[in-house]
Amino acid sequence: MTTDRLSGMALLLLAIFVVIETRVLPLGTHSRPGPGYLPLLLSSFLAILGIILITRGRLSSSWRSVKWSEGLHALAILAGCVFTTLALETLGYRLTMVILMAFLFGVMERLKWWMVGSLSLGLSFGSFWIFDTLLKVILPRGSLGF
């Protein structure tokens, strides 16, 4: 299996998914196209592109050759992103950011504890002060008032 063939299959599956989802939308007529008209056209085109990639992709590199050396690091950062998204409005901006920064500086980057503490608190509260207090960009407080 090559990278292009794998990509082509993913695009084809996506196109089929969109076609299925478009069925619930009125297609309209040629003179009065409905909300499903253009998505159907586009997904058909996407399917064609997917098929081209599958048929012409035999010469591209093997999917095993894609290097994921930073994969674990990326996964941990993503976990941090997901946590932030889940906690932002519950814990509030400052508390969520302190936890996220502490995780990234302390667990991921193994900085000294005093650096983890000062950077996490400084960045979280500092950015809140700049954006929320100074620039009047409203950031979530959460149930604890942070």
Place this chain on the structure above:
Amino acid sequence: MVETLQNLYLGFSTALTPMNFIYAFMGCLIGTLVGVLPGVGPLAGISLLLPTTFGLNPTSAIILLAGIYYGAMYGGSTTSILMRIPGEAASVMTCIDGYAMAQKGRAGPALAISAIGSYIAGTASVIGLMFLAPPLAKYALGFGPPEYFSLLVLGLLVLGYMTGGSMVKNLAMIVLGLLLGMIGIDHFTGYFRFSYGVVALGDGIGIVPVAVGLFGISEILTTAGQPKRPEVIKPRLKDLLPSKEEFRDSVAPIGRGSLLGFLIGIIPGSAHIISTFIAYAVERRVSKHPGKFGKGAIEGVAGPESANNAASCGALVPMLALGVPTGPIPAVLLAALMVHGINPGPLLIKEQPVIFWGLIASMYVGNLILLLLNLPLVGIFVNFLRVPYKILYPTILMLCVVGVYAVNSSIVDVWIMTLMGILGYVLRKYEFEPAPIVLGVVLAPIIEMSFRQALAMSDGSYVIFLQRPISVIFLVAALTMVLLALKPLLKKGKDWRERLTKAEKTEDV
């Protein structure tokens, strides 16, 4: 001519008010920092700062954001010359001879010529923008839905072609972007499309979470676990002055780079990157000593650096005159105007002269500010490069979250950013370009509206796109792009797009 001068006077009286001057200065300063710091490109930088402009008037907001845009083009050269790491993608070509000069102890002159070239190119292309945009806007007033649809199709296809790499993959990314842009309420019928009961998706997917996710988050995911960066060379102020010979050798490349960059900037696509690539190739071709290139030729710095600054101004021509963004960065600038209730399009210059001419005048001022910022203060900016990436990336991540959340105070936007980050990360691994997705998301509503209006006008006949002369011209140009993309299949040897992709991969973007 008299009218232009009167308008320019209006522009300067707007740009030189204390507040607008401060915003231009702030934009240039932030832009330089954005350009200097690898991992924060101008697109992510502008997207992140977009919410902070909500409280400003539209003129100040666009002056600030445009300052970040062209400021980043100046700043991007610093890391290229001193570390061989392009601060932003358009500085890739500067790495080659800029870093070679730095290794020979000529980092100062390389930085100076880069800043002077950027200043000359930036100022010259603002003059071009000033004279070209108003007549183009007047001409575009005659465009109907078929012309707009064909123009947008041309824009997307040119972007697909110019981005480099596989045209099929680029087209797939354009289609993906268009499909993402169709999420939300259909403005013709009120139907919810692909929103799965999420009320926040009713207004569609915002450009900021898409841009920040695809460029900011995916960059962090890709680079955070990478090995350490090389040491930074720090030039002294007294070493900045180029020699007479270096000045003489730079004059023509700056002139050629300015002209090429501006013209390429007008064409849709990743204009900055392409303009630097072409400017470098032209300089090497016309040089009497092509063997010097790659070993520290000042022409290899002057040409590309002038070109990328001129291209950033050129890209504003279709954005301001037609309301059509030529790439993801003008698309975000356009979105910023729309957030402030300004309708982009051919009427913008006529209806909002203060915004248009204020922006033009601020760019004259901004280029001068950038020259002053980038020459004597280069040592200060270099210090930012000493911040270890393990401290930098969590800070960037935090700014991404703030920037995205602040646009609509919506947690759904933060989810979209995260998902787009994952998508961007996987796409990079499989050699897909994420830039066409961003443009697709922005253009989807306009392209769908003009498509449906055109079909309604013709009672469902597609022939309408071939009956209108301007539309035919655009479609023929679009077809040419497709045929050019097919050329490598018929002809042996690498075309310039493949060489561009190779050059980008060779340097650590």
